[in-house]
Amino acid sequence: xxxxxxxxxxxxxxxxxxxxxxxxxxxxxxxxxxxxxxxxxxxxxxxxxxxxxxxxxxxxxxxxxxxxxxxxxxxxxxxxxxxxxxxxxxxxxxxxxxxxxxxxxxxxxxxxxxxxxxxxxxxxxxxxxxxxxxxxxxxxxxxxxxxxxxxxxxxxxxxxxxxxxxxxxxxxxxxxxxxxxxxxxxxxxxxxxxxxxxxxxxxxxxxxxxxxxxxxxxxxxxxxxxxxxxxxxxxxxxxxxxxxxxxxxxxxxxxxxxxxxxxxxxxxxxxxxxxxxxxxxxxxxxxxxxxxxxxxxxxxxxxxxxxxxxxxxxxxxxxxxxxxxxxxxxxxxxxxxxxxxxxxxxxxxxxxxxxxxxxxxxxxxxxxxxxxxxxxxxxxxxxxxxxxxxxxxxxxxxxxxxxxxxxxxxxxxxxxxxxxxxxxxxxxxxxxxxxxxxxxxxxxxxxxxxxxxxxxxxxxxxxxxxxxxxxxxxxxxxxxxxxxxxxxxxxxxxxxxxxxxxxxxxxxxxxxxxxxxxxxxxxxxxxxxxxxxxxxxxxxxxxxxxxxxxxxxxxxxxxxxxxxxxxxxxxxxxxxxxxxxxxxxxxxxxxxxxxxxxxxxxxxxxxxxxxxxxxxxxxxxxxxxxxxxxxxxxxxxxxxxxxxxxxxxxxxxxxxxxxxxxxxxxxxxxxxxxxxxxxxxxxxxxxxxxxxxxxxxxx
Amino acid sequence: xxxxxxxxxxxxxxxxxxxxxxxxxxxxxxxxxxxxxxxxxxxxxxxxxxxxxxxxxxxxxxxxxxxxxxxxxxxxxxxxxxxxxxxxxxxxxxxxxxxxxxxxxxxxxxxxxxxxxxxxxxxxxxxxxxxxxxxxxxxxxxxxxxxxxxxxxxxxxxxxxxxxxxxxxxxxxxxx
Numbered sequence: 001x002x003x004x005x006x007x008x009x010x011x012x013x014x015x016x017x018x019x020x021x022x023x024x025x026x027x028x029x030x031x032x033x034x035x036x037x038x039x040x041x042x043x044x045x046x047x048x049x050x051x052x053x054x055x056x057x058x059x060x061x062x063x064x065x066x067x068x069x070x071x072x073x074x075x076x077x078x079x080x081x082x083x084x085x086x087x088x089x090x091x092x093x094x095x096x097x098x099x100x101x102x103x104x105x106x107x108x109x110x111x112x113x114x115x116x117x118x119x120x121x122x123x124x125x126x127x128x129x130x131x132x133x134x135x136x137x138x139x140x141x142x143x144x145x146x147x148x149x150x151x152x153x154x155x156x157x158x159x160x161x162x163x164x165x166x167x168x169x170x171x172x173x174x175x176x177x178x179x180x181x182x183x184x185x186x187x188x189x190x191x192x193x194x195x196x197x198x199x200x201x202x203x204x205x206x207x208x209x210x211x212x213x214x215x216x217x218x219x220x221x222x223x224x225x226x227x228x229x230x231x232x233x234x235x236x237x238x239x240x241x242x243x244x245x246x247x248x249x250x251x252x253x254x255x256x257x258x259x260x261x262x263x264x265x266x267x268x269x270x271x272x273x274x275x276x277x278x279x280x281x282x283x284x285x286x287x288x289x290x291x292x293x294x295x296x297x298x299x300x301x302x303x304x305x306x307x308x309x310x311x312x313x314x315x316x317x318x319x320x321x322x323x324x325x326x327x328x329x330x331x332x333x334x335x336x337x338x339x340x341x342x343x344x345x346x347x348x349x350x351x352x353x354x355x356x357x358x359x360x361x362x363x364x365x366x367x368x369x370x371x372x373x374x375x376x377x378x379x380x381x382x383x384x385x386x387x388x389x390x391x392x393x394x395x396x397x398x399x400x401x402x403x404x405x406x407x408x409x410x411x412x413x414x415x416x417x418x419x420x421x422x423x424x425x426x427x428x429x430x431x432x433x434x435x436x437x438x439x440x441x442x443x444x445x446x447x448x449x450x451x452x453x454x455x456x457x458x459x460x461x462x463x464x465x466x467x468x469x470x471x472x473x474x475x476x477x478x479x480x481x482x483x484x485x486x487x488x489x490x491x492x493x494x495x496x497x498x499x500x501x502x503x504x505x506x507x508x509x510x511x512x513x514x515x516x517x518x519x520x521x522x523x524x525x526x527x528x529x530x531x532x533x534x535x536x537x538x539x540x541x542x543x544x545x546x547x548x549x550x551x552x553x554x555x556x557x558x559x560x561x562x563x564x565x566x567x568x569x570x571x572x573x574x575x576x577x578x579x580x581x582x583x584x585x586x587x588x589x590x591x592x593x594x595x596x597x598x599x600x601x602x603x604x605x606x607x608x609x610x611x612x613x614x615x616x617x618x619x620x621x622x623x624x625x626x627x628x629x630x631x632x633x634x635x636x637x638x639x640x641x642x643x644x645x646x647x648x649x650x651x652x653x654x655x656x657x658x659x660x661x662x663x664x665x666x667x668x669x670x671x672x673x674x675x676x677x678x679x680x681x682x683x684x685x686x687x688x689x690x691x692x693x694x695x696x697x698x699x
Numbered sequence: 700x701x702x703x704x705x706x707x708x709x710x711x712x713x714x715x716x717x718x719x720x721x722x723x724x725x726x727x728x729x730x731x732x733x734x735x736x737x738x739x740x741x742x743x744x745x746x747x748x749x750x751x752x753x754x755x756x757x758x759x760x761x762x763x764x765x766x767x768x769x770x771x772x773x774x775x776x777x778x779x780x781x782x783x784x785x786x787x788x789x790x791x792x793x794x795x796x797x798x799x800x801x802x803x804x805x806x807x808x809x810x811x812x813x814x815x816x817x818x819x820x821x822x823x824x825x826x827x828x829x830x831x832x833x834x835x836x837x838x839x840x841x842x843x844x845x846x847x848x849x850x851x852x853x854x855x856x857x858x859x860x861x862x863x864x865x866x867x868x869x870x871x872x873x874x875x
Contacts, residue, residue, distance in 0.1 A: 262767070267765055389833075393828060401821050413812055416765060418810030419822070552749075650748070
């Protein structure tokens with residue numbers, strides 16, 4: 001029954017999306033309002049329909065309907081309730097359905113919020129969002145159906161594996177529920193971690209959120225309303241989507257650090273890069289839209305950027321789900337590879353064609369010219385250049401080079417961490433330098449002398465901090481240069497916040513604390529942005545510390561024996577083999593004591609987990625134990641032990657200095673984004689109108 | 700019997716003793732030669748985990764995607780780490796060990812390609828891309844600078860003063 005409900009809801013949602021496209025476009029082109037309204041209503045209907053389909057699948061997971069193939073693949077009778085819920089996005093079919101649900105939710109909200117304020121754009125917005133949604137629902141319905149079930153047909157051979165079908169074949173019977181339950185796979189052990197529970201939904205929110213700005217941009221091109229309306233309508237959308245992308249990337253890094261057992265958090269893996277590229281391009285877009293809003297410039301560039309972001313989202317989804325990252329040939333063997341490639345190519349070509357059409361008409365000319373090399377708009381353009389270069393070099397390393405070498409050469413070339421570290425490091429340096437200079441530049445012309453004076457205080461603060469860093473252990477030129485560049489960006493952000501608050505205290509009307517509060521309240525976008533920069537700075541410090549000063553060793557210790565690494569002493573106490581967790585996994589746990597010089601002793605328990613029901617190759621995990629502080633982590637992996645009695649065990653030890661600044665910096669980045677997204681204080685209409693005139697004059 | 704004279708008892712004892720001595724010496728010699736390889740092995744420095752991992756970190760698992768040999772936990776990677784240990788114990792340098800893996804499994808085990816042409820293609824291309832992006836940016840900037848300005852841009856005296864003026868106006872309006 002649940003499968004029938006889910007299938008019906010999916011089919012209706014697909015039909016509604018297709019209808020919405022046709023009705024909206026027809027109504028807009030022919031000025032037939034009833035069709036426009038009808039198309040809107042059909043688009044709105046997709047969300048409740050997909051909600052029904054998702055609830056049907058969730059109910060099947062919770063009630064252990066193992067005849068449904070997806071339930072059998074991702075759960076088993078021992079799966080705890082919590083993981084049954086998160087299994088909704090635990091594999092391809094469910095995650096695609098979840099993707100459709102979130103996209104329909106965003107389309108619903110965007111339509112409701114903007115219907116009156118951006119009426120000329122909305123039919124086309126509906127058309128583009130529904131086109132994307134219809135494609136993904138089609139993938140789910142026809143290729144990766146989560147409601148297909150196992151059926152035993154009369155002609156099935158005795159030892160053949162039971163096939164699955166979306167609809168009941170003639171004279172088929174369901175397999176025995178007991179045999180299905182006994183053979184069920186269970187959730188991939190790698191996904192049984194809080195990071196992996198939240199990481200996919202965050203990324204999906206980020207990816208699907210980027211569809212809305214894209215749809216508005218295409219609507220602007222299609223409708224001819226090429227003012228800044230589409231940007232004002234979608235600026236917060238883009239920021240919220242970027243927020244979720246950032247969260248998804250941070251959580252993915254945290255998951256890798258906790259679970260993958262290699263002491264790191266970012267491996268420049270193609271799957272990671274598939275999410276990183278849209279983040280890079282999205283960040284460039286968030287910066288350059290400011291130029292269009294304030295100066296009416298970069299209209300064509302912003303259009304390209306938003307298309308590039310959407311294209312990167314679809315390509316990243318295509319690359320990770322089709323097997324392209326394994327081999328350029330395997331993508332064609334995946335059921336969704338070819339359709340996704342065609343959709344990605346088609347949408348990109350149509351979008352670029354629309355831009356060129358309007359550009360040719362002269363509708364995308366800038367309102368102003370660049371005033372000078374040191375103006376904020378010029379530095380923002382440079383910032384965009386670096387972000388796009390980063391995105392393209394990352395794309396080249398993960399996809400371009402492997403695909404080209406396999407298509408035109410005899411081998412599949414691969415580029416790994418060494419390549420990415422080599423080519424991206426100078427670009428990141430350029431980025432941090434721009435973060436340290438651009439906020440101090442003015443819109444319009446600014447002299448080098450004035451810019452230099454503005455940078456004096458941050459430069460002095462950076463110098464002082466570098467002296468402290470030197471005495472704390474950063475003694476190489478490379479480390480000092482890296483810290484210098486990163487710290488400058490942070491001090492500029494702090495200095496600008498301080499300058500703004502200090503300016504408000506002139507005249508004695510506000511105290512400094514009150515000035516800070518009012519500063520953020522009145523200029524959330526600007527000062528929220530500085531908090532984001534501060535978060536990036538702290539992440540940068542953490543990355544530098546954990547990369548340049550990491551210590552690593554591997555030792556075999558007898559029970560009671562100690563070893564030392566850096567300022568930590570570790571003693572191996574005992575092994576607790578064969579512990580059984582509530583989800584049925586077997587754990588071999590080592591108990592070790594760790595003491596930091598001059599500090600207390602803590603007990604940590606690195607362990608090895610084994611999942612009997614999981615598929616070979618995915619049934620073992622090495623979970624680290626760590627002693628964490630703001631200064632860094634002492635990170636321990638259990639590599640091996642004497643099988644009989646655990647009299648000795650082998651450990652891999654890491655000291656990761658400053659690594660926790662990455663997570664704390666991430667939280668600050670999130671805070672800054674939330675501040676930027678929050679609506680500003682509402683002023684009386686007359687004031688807003690006058691302020692708008694004044695803002696134009698001042699800018 | 701020497702010169703037809705029969706040996707007396709003490710002479711016999713010395714004779715048999717010398718034979719025994721020679722036989723023992725010969726046996727010891729044989730044992731020593733047989734033991735030479737083990738003695739040579741026992742005198743080799745034990746190879747530490749860190750020495751193995753130092754090399755394994757520079758190699759990638761030919762099977763698992765994007766995992767270095769020092770972290771991969773598959774049986775194949777464990778065996779490959781044992782191979783590294785054996786090679787190091789036999790006196791091979793890290794570069795020799797790496798070269799032997801490349802010979803057997805190809806460039807795939809390394810982070811960047813070794814073929815000069817492919818290496819150039821992989822490393823130079825991104826810088827070409829970055830350079831091209833910069834050229835486009837500079838070209839666009841110069842083109843925009845050359846275009847007659849549609850609107851004169853005010854040259855602000857500084858961000859702080861402009862913001863101060865704007866802020867003061869807002870504060871006055873709020874009090875009205």
